[in-house]
Amino acid sequence: MTAQELDMAGVEAFAGQMIGVLNGAALTLMTSIGHHTGLLDTLAGLAPSTSAQIATAAALDERYVREWLGAMVSGRIVTYDPAGQTYALPPEHAAVITRAAGPGNLAVLAAGIPLLAQVQEGIIASFRSGGGVPYAGFPGFQKMMAEVSGMTFDASLLAATLPLVPGLIERLTAGIDVADICCGSGHALNLMAQTFPRSRFSGYDFSQEGIAAGSAESAQLGLSNTRFVEQDVVSLDVEDAFDFITIFDAIHDQAQPRAMLKNVARALRPAGTLLAVDIRASSRLEENLDHPLAPSLYTISTMHCMTVSLAQDGEGLGAMWGEQKARELFAEAGLVVEGVAQVAGDLLNNYYLCRKA
Numbered sequence: 001m002t003a004q005e006l007d008m009a010g011v012e013a014f015a016g017q018m019i020g021v022l023n024g025a026a027l028t029l030m031t032s033i034g035h036h037t038g039l040l041d042t043l044a045g046l047a048p049s050t051s052a053q054i055a056t057a058a059a060l061d062e063r064y065v066r067e068w069l070g071a072m073v074s075g076r077i078v079t080y081d082p083a084g085q086t087y088a089l090p091p092e093h094a095a096v097i098t099r100a101a102g103p104g105n106l107a108v109l110a111a112g113i114p115l116l117a118q119v120q121e122g123i124i125a126s127f128r129s130g131g132g133v134p135y136a137g138f139p140g141f142q143k144m145m146a147e148v149s150g151m152t153f154d155a156s157l158l159a160a161t162l163p164l165v166p167g168l169i170e171r172l173t174a175g176i177d178v179a180d181i182c183c184g185s186g187h188a189l190n191l192m193a194q195t196f197p198r199s200r201f202s203g204y205d206f207s208q209e210g211i212a213a214g215s216a217e218s219a220q221l222g223l224s225n226t227r228f229v230e231q232d233v234v235s236l237d238v239e240d241a242f243d244f245i246t247i248f249d250a251i252h253d254q255a256q257p258r259a260m261l262k263n264v265a266r267a268l269r270p271a272g273t274l275l276a277v278d279i280r281a282s283s284r285l286e287e288n289l290d291h292p293l294a295p296s297l298y299t300i301s302t303m304h305c306m307t308v309s310l311a312q313d314g315e316g317l318g319a320m321w322g323e324q325k326a327r328e329l330f331a332e333a334g335l336v337v338e339g340v341a342q343v344a345g346d347l348l349n350n351y352y353l354c355r356k357a
Contacts, residue, residue: 023075025113026071026075027071027072027075027077028110028113028114029113029114030068030071030072030075031077031097031107031110031111032107032110032111032113032114033068034068034072034097034107035097035107035108035110035111036111037058037060038058039054039058039060039065039068040089040094040097040098040107041098041099041100042054042057042058043078043087043088043089043094044089044091044094044098044100045057046088047088048081048084048086048087048088049086049087049088050084050085050086050087051065051066051069051085051087054069054087069087073087077089077093077097078093097110102151102154102155102345103148103151103152103155103156103345103346104345104347105151108144108147108148108151109148109296111144112141112144112145112300113299115138115140115141115144116141116299116300116303116304118140119133119137119138119303119304119307120303122137122307123302123303123307126307126310130310131310131311132306132307132308132309132310132311132312132316133303133307133308133311134308134311134312135207135308135311138304138308141304145184145249146184146185146187146213149184149187149188149248149249150185150187152345152346153187153188153191154191155345156343156344156345156346157188157191157192158191158192158195160343160344160345161275161277161343161351162192164275164339164341164343164351164353165244165273165275165353168244168273171243171244172192172195172196172198172199172244173196173198173199174198175196175198175199175200176199176200176243176244177199177200177202177241177242177243177244177269178192178199178200178201178202178242178243178244178245178246179201179202179203179204179241179242179244179245179246179267180201180202180203180204180245180246180247180248181204181233181236181245181246181247181250181260181264182204182205182233182247182248182250182253182254183203183204183205183210183211183214183228184205184207184210184214184248184250185210185213185214185217186203186205186210186211186213186214186215186217186218186226186228187214187217188246188248189201189202189203189214189226189228190214190217190218190221190223190226193218193221193223193225193226194221194223197225198225199225200225201225201226201227202226202227202228202229202242203226203227203228203229204228204229204231204233204236205228205229205230205231206230206231206232206233207230208230211228211229211230214226214228215228233260233263233264234254234255234256234259234260234263235263236260236263236264236267237263238266238267239266239267240266240267240268240269240270241267241269242267242268242269242272243269243271243272243273244272244273244275245264245267245268245272245273245274245275246274246275246276246277247264247274247275247276247277247278248277249277249278249279249348249349250278251276251278251317251326251329252278252279252301252305252317252318252319252321253305253308253309253317254309254314254315254317255309255312255313255314255315256314256315257315257317257329258315258329258332258333261329261330261332261333261335262332262333262334264333264335265333265334265335265356268355268356270356271355272355272356273353273354273355274335274352274353274354274355275351275352275353275354276326276330276351276352276354277349277350277351277352278321278326278349278350278352279297279319279320279321279322279348279349279350280323280342280348280349280350281294281297281319281320281321281322281323282322282323282324283320283321283322283323283324283325284322284324288320288322292347293347293348294320297319297320297348298318298319298320300319301318301319301320302318304319305317305318305319306318306319323340323350326350326352330352330354331357334356334357335354335355335356335357336354336355336356336357337352337353337354338353338354338355339352339353340352340353341353
């Protein structure tokens, strides 16, 4: 196609789109730095201030802070008054990118992008040869996800998530057996155990680091109704053991999700409930085009969720496996989806309420 045949207006429009992509990527890096250094939280607590005042308040080097502010001002995240050479973070912006925002803090998600970039060479090699990058290649990413899930649990687990299951609060108060599958650092399990001392809580995860963190938090809280087991749930062999089982954003990462779900179904008592939380999306690409985080989620899937599964010769479901595929796998495992709910403030997830078939 010659230059004369090109729609030059279309070329210019797409060039503008790509410039926006590049600027967005750059601002993602700066937002990540602002999160890790505490600059965003510091700015949220200050009146309009100079770069020197901000650097002092954050205990950081002024020259770096000033250059960072240049990116954030030109990116329309921080405001600037040339007369006084002062900077401010509008409260409307702070409500979205500071720790005070709780589970709505998008700066935490921005902090995940540089972590993914660290495994780019391994991902490129996997494109060419298959396989994937294993969990061990993502130590920083796992810590970031623990922060994301921790904010969500603190904000909504007790007040909004558990009440989705009819009668569950009363049963937990009276005393039942609960398991958290792929419990990670165990924060959700410990929150429940602390709130419902008459119930018994078991956390399963193949991560030695995660199990150690959960056990340490449990000990710090003085809990006597928890146990943490280092185990791949694909080999979980218990039957009719639990009245309530949770899986928080873990099914799509599994190498063998079908085997995992069959083991979960077997471990669930006949009158029990499985609460499975996973990415809210469609299994059909064309139905995700208007999803506000679709590009980010497909990217995270390519560079983490899918690849860690394929690294184990797994199915590689990926983060965007979607509701239709989820229902298929639940049914295959002998689970009936009785409802799919959402929780206010959680933009990412569906909450599947399941029982044995």
